[in-house]
Amino acid sequence: MVSGTYPADAVAGREAKVADAPEAWPVERSAERFSGAKCGMRTDWVRMPDAEGGTVVAARDYMVHPGAAAVLALGGDGRVLLLRQYRHPVGLLMWELPAGLIDVAGEGPLATARRELVEEAGLRAEHWYELVDFAASPGFSSERIHVYLARGLSEVPEHEIDFVREHEETDLAAEWVPLEEAVALVMGGRLHNGATSLGVLAASTAARDGFASLRPAS
Numbered sequence: 001m002v003s004g005t006y007p008a009d010a011v012a013g014r015e016a017k018v019a020d021a022p023e024a025w026p027v028e029r030s031a032e033r034f035s036g037a038k039c040g041m042r043t044d045w046v047r048m049p050d051a052e053g054g055t056v057v058a059a060r061d062y063m064v065h066p067g068a069a070a071v072l073a074l075g076g077d078g079r080v081l082l083l084r085q086y087r088h089p090v091g092l093l094m095w096e097l098p099a100g101l102i103d104v105a106g107e108g109p110l111a112t113a114r115r116e117l118v119e120e121a122g123l124r125a126e127h128w129y130e131l132v133d134f135a136a137s138p139g140f141s142s143e144r145i146h147v148y149l150a151r152g153l154s155e156v157p158e159h160e161i162d163f164v165r166e167h168e169e170t171d172l173a174a175e176w177v178p179l180e181e182a183v184a185l186v187m188g189g190r191l192h193n194g195a196t197s198l199g200v201l202a203a204s205t206a207a208r209d210g211f212a213s214l215r216p217a218s
Contacts, residue, residue, distance in 0.1 A: 062140055071125075073125065083098055090192075094193050131214065
């Protein structure tokens, strides 16, 4: 019979073993298929193991993406900021965390998160924490999304915001939702944005110890 209880040393050993690690298989050649304003497409011919114990070269198509950062802004009353935005590829008006591409030269994920919180929500935060970091679709895209928890929120005066909203962002709507209500929206299939779903569930888990286990963002 398999028990659901494990000794602490076994859990620690498994945590050390089960972790993503850098790896790069040899690329025989590479070709750019498309280059756009937000992403590109490439084909790499990668040398991989075969069933006979040797190697074989296989073509892998993937999207080249700069990555993105998202912010779970949590107010002192325990409510999360969600923004509604039209997303054309999936044909949905989606409720999401403030987020944006890491597409400014020299800007890292945290700086992008800070900028997006100001531009999309008109807010600053005093405290920032690493919440979750994930590959959006690793079999198809290089996109990596960093989600931060932001606390100690304050409004930014309008005259300090020089960002002009256009296109989808001109019609942003905002709602402050209690964290556990946001969890219920995710689990009930009412929210579909990946960064939002993961961020909300991660924040709910982190809230169990008062966010003490989270790493300060840097």
